[in-house]
Amino acid sequence: MIVRRICHRRAWSSTPRFLYPYTTAQSPTSSPLTSHKLPFIGYPNNSINIKIECRKVGLCLFSSQASVDVGTSAGIVDVPLAQTGEGIAECELLKWFVKEGDQVEEFQPLCEVQSDKATIEITSRYKGKVAQFLYVPGDIVKVGESLLKMVVQGAQVPTQKQDVSENFVSHYSGVNKCKTGGVLSTPAVRHLGKQYDINLNDVHGAGKDGRVLKEDILRHAILKGIIKDSIGIENADSRDQFLKGEEDHSYVPAELGSQHGDKKVPLRGFQRAMVKTMSMAAKVPHFHYVEEINCDALVELKESFQNSNTEPGVKHTFLPSLIKSLSVAISKYPWINSCFNEDSMEVVLKGSHNIGIAMATPSGLVVPNIKNVQSLSILEITKELSWLQQLALANKLNPEDITGGTITLSNIGAIGGKFGAPILNLPEVAIIAIGRIQKVLCFADGGNAYPASVMTVNIGADHRVLDGATVARFCNEWKQLIENPELLMLLMR
16 A cells, blocks of 8 residues: 555655655666566664655655655756846846855845846845856846856756756865856956956966966956056955955046046946936927925925924925825826826826835936825825835835836925926826925015015926816916915815
8 A cells, every 4th residue: 555655656644754865876767667566675663665766866765764864965056037027127236145155045135136127135045055156246137047056955956957067066165266268267357357358268367277367367458558557466456345246347447547538337227227218208299387386384384393293213394295285286187197008099097196206316316106195194205205215225125116106206406406397207297396495585466575485396298198278277286285285184185
């Protein structure tokens, strides 16, 4: 009965099983399970040992004994860049969290990558040791390409054939070098060669087994006239951090900076996304509507919020009140909060007010959005806005944070300037740029002059969907709510 259940690969219901390590002794070459008559080996220590003949597995032992030894067979697996989001074909490698030779656990973060939508951590699906990096920080990696190689236990190795020699596995002991085009080098050295546009096959390697070192790259660059000063070799040790990929990829060595030459800076991440979206938006017919809004009441409201603030870490600004009043105005003019589908010639009036806030970060311009503003209080908007700003500055925004926006607000006044002419953030049909609030001299209807806090707003609109009259009426509604914030008490839900 036991033999029959093993042949049919059925589980025992009452007896615990332990898998003994595979061995290569007497490994057959014929088809698996060549005979249904499996011989009993014996019954030592009241346990049952059964010999099963399988392809590539010499002896598979099942036992009811309580202790087993862990197998030592290992293999090399490629860890690819997984699909990080819809429509993402490539990512920039920002940094590694591990080093070559490190022991890695399952789900441990390996590296951080940035697409044109978000920054994402790549975690390990295996438990093993990092064998070799295939890319260095600053490189562009396509989805599906291997980021690194890992040595893992045999039980974790995928069933597909691995294009790695057995000698590399058996002799692996913290390998930190790779061979490309017949040249031994580290990823950092290859990256340095790329910076100087040097083919590593042309460089004489002074390291063990002809391995190309960083000094070899610099010496070759001097001989070819790429570096004019021999100080490059003397200061080679000072570039260790750069060669490890810990410095910015746009770093220029001191000897090249003295030439005042041109520098090529590749656009990555959010900057590359801006190129695509702005190129598409330039084809859309825009028009702009400019208005000035008296913010005296808004200034008083903000000061009142701050004076009565009882929550530590919360700083009240003008922006949350502007966002909330904008949402209330949108409820009366829903076409402002819509998206246009050019292929089907349809306009989708969005039910949720997902208001995007343009933010300038070290990684470029990014527009995260606050979801469902129509259902949030001003205090909740304040906290959400602060959280998104922290994530943006730390380059930790998720894809959900920057997708699904319905209208964009650009606060250029936070940096400076009275107003700007914003470009649409497609497929949205409206974007608003607000300038700084400044004291100006105004005149009443009777001719009397008085100081006022005035803000200039510029609404950019898609003329295929919106007309000037609709935008003007919407702006008048928003202006009334800003100048009379007490009206929000009547209209807010």
